[in-house]
Amino acid sequence: MYFRGIAGFVCFLVVLSTSCTSRMQQLPITTPQSTPEIATGTSAAVAPSATVTMEGTPIPTDVINPDNIKQLRLLHQYWLTVATAVGVDPYEMDISAFAASPDGRFIAVGGCSKSLEADLRSGNVYCNGNDPENPDGVPFLLILEANTEKVVGTIPENEAKTTIADLAFTPDGEKLVYAVHPNKFAMWNVASGQVESVLWEGETSAPKIAVSPDGRWIALKTTDQVNIWDTASGELVAEIPAYFRPQFSADSQRILVYHDREFVIHETGTWTELLRFGMPCDCVYAISPSLSLLATSERPPAESAPVVIWDTSAGVQVQSLQAGKGFTAFLAFSPDGKMLWRASNRGDLTAWDTGEWNFLAENIGGITPIFNLQGFQFVGDSRHYLLLSDLLLGLYGPP
Numbered sequence: 556m557y558f559r560g561i562a563g564f565v566c567f568l569v570v571l572s573t574s575c576t577s578r579m580q581q582l583p584i585t586t587p588q589s590t591p592e593i594a595t596g597t598s599a600a601v602a603p604s605a606t607v608t609m610e611g612t613p614i615p616t617d618v619i620n621p622d623n624i625k626q627l628r629l630l631h632q633y634w635l636t637v638a639t640a641v642g643v644d645p646y647e648m649d650i651s652a653f654a655a656s657p658d659g660r661f662i663a664v665g666g667c668s669k670s671l672e673a674d675l676r677s678g679n680v681y682c683n684g685n686d687p688e689n690p691d692g693v694p695f696l697l698i699l700e701a702n703t704e705k706v707v708g709t710i711p712e713n714e715a716k717t718t719i720a721d722l723a724f725t726p727d728g729e730k731l732v733y734a735v736h737p738n739k740f741a742m743w744n745v746a747s748g749q750v751e752s753v754l755w756e757g758e759t760s761a762p763k764i765a766v767s768p769d770g771r772w773i774a775l776k777t778t779d780q781v782n783i784w785d786t787a788s789g790e791l792v793a794e795i796p797a798y799f800r801p802q803f804s805a806d807s808q809r810i811l812v813y814h815d816r817e818f819v820i821h822e823t824g825t826w827t828e829l830l831r832f833g834m835p836c837d838c839v840y841a842i843s844p845s846l847s848l849l850a851t852s853e854r855p856p857a858e859s860a861p862v863v864i865w866d867t868s869a870g871v872q873v874q875s876l877q878a879g880k881g882f883t884a885f886l887a888f889s890p891d892g893k894m895l896w897r898a899s900n901r902g903d904l905t906a907w908d909t910g911e912w913n914f915l916a917e918n919i920g921g922i923t924p925i926f927n928l929q930g931f932q933f934v935g936d937s938r939h940y941l942l943l944s945d946l947l948l949g950l951y952g953p954p
Contacts, residue, residue, distance in 0.1 A: 665719025
């Protein structure tokens, strides 16, 4: 397996000059800059490609909350299902991207028949690899029905020397937006089993996708900028300088990007800059759904580093939370913003409420062997979460 800590999930490759310390109490806040350039690009249509689909079966909709958080457990394990579906050795296969539809019905999985190779400088991962003794791998992209674990869609993206880099469903769960490195973003219609459109073609580097909660905007991080796709007009409408994954606010009225060692918040529609604030450390981070809170924790070798909470509008530190053992691999706010979760490199999960910052639970999900945690993602309205590690793509939730 490749070294996945840099696969676009954990470290974000933020190279900054300062470090998180208990003495830092203020985020650098700066005034708005210029409005981003309006794009003139258009999409390119593609011929549809058929696939077999089936009606998904809803899974239980219990929301993860402080009352049931200690009861969460592994519900489904998809690794072997994926390997069997694509006809590869599960011990050689790698997963490069995954996403769940907001209603929890479908799980999309992209990967490679061989171990992926990672570029530490760019953050890109490659299915073709660099090992002369390991033949080039073949990329794959599947959609699974979450409850039955059956394959309900096979997207024909298996061209040599390409990699499925990122995935995101639209809010209605009817379409899957996917990034293929090094040259494409496209949209798949789940019901019809067709590639609906190619949203963007051109050079990519560590491509990422964000879809606004109201479904109006799709943000495509290509190289060092984010292109904004208007789903109503079917056109690219803005270009915003950015590195790493963009994030829309829960009300879809704002978008946050990271550029030149600063987070920048823009108003959607006008794309006017509203606020800038600096990153206080070289760290793992998470932004709350309202974009009002920033959670940070130092990356390795800072084992058991505290989780520090910042008010993004005032630029002040508001809380410091004692972390558990191990290095912080992921921080994530629940979709409703009421909880903050920390995942260690060993898969240990800890949670706090975001009202009074009370400790809620640790060792969430039970004792499941986790080797090299690579991905963590909430599903829908906090009903489930997905974990990705070596030989594990698991869906967790209330029994």
